[in-house]
Amino acid sequence: MTAAVTLAALGNGPAFSAYASTNQTISASTNTKIVFGTEEFDTNSNFVSSTFTPTVAGYYQVNIGAGPYGSGEPSRQSLLCFKNGSTYKRLQDVATPTSSAFINAFSGSCLVYCNGSTDYIEAYIFISVKSGTPVIDSSSGYTFFQAALIRGA
């Protein structure tokens, strides 16, 4: 009975999935918040302005993906999970000193505890370039942000 109750509670926990609906030009060598303009689902309406602020305390599986491209050559690409305004996990950090290509499919995941009231999660990206301007692709398959409660507090 206890297990069934727990599963029922988790089944109703917050979950969302969103993706970038417009291309986002970013400044090189600058931690930039990724904008996710389209929601695929948002069960508790906890995803607002590309920020996830869950209203249920617990442990959340977070998945972030980005599709950088652009003119010129990248020298480093990092994908960051921010919690409460600062870096919580560096999901990817790739130096590409000998490549002229952006890594277009760039993703990672982590577990984040949220207190159900003030804690919030955002997705940031950092790209340094030898030349050119990086752009984040608007595509549900490349640039996405998802989270779901997987364990209660």
Add this chain to the structure above:
Amino acid sequence: MTLYDKIMALYPALTQQDFLTTIRLQNDSDGRGDYIAKWEHPTLARPTEEQLA
């Protein structure tokens, strides 16, 4: 010209590594643009608003 470009014009000796360690630029995509979130460079002073204007 981006904030990064302005800083590099002021301090050409800075390297990409500096922007991963002692200097952090940030943009929260809230319309306020790029800003200096951290400046802990051991020898170079944080640029003033006038220098970055």
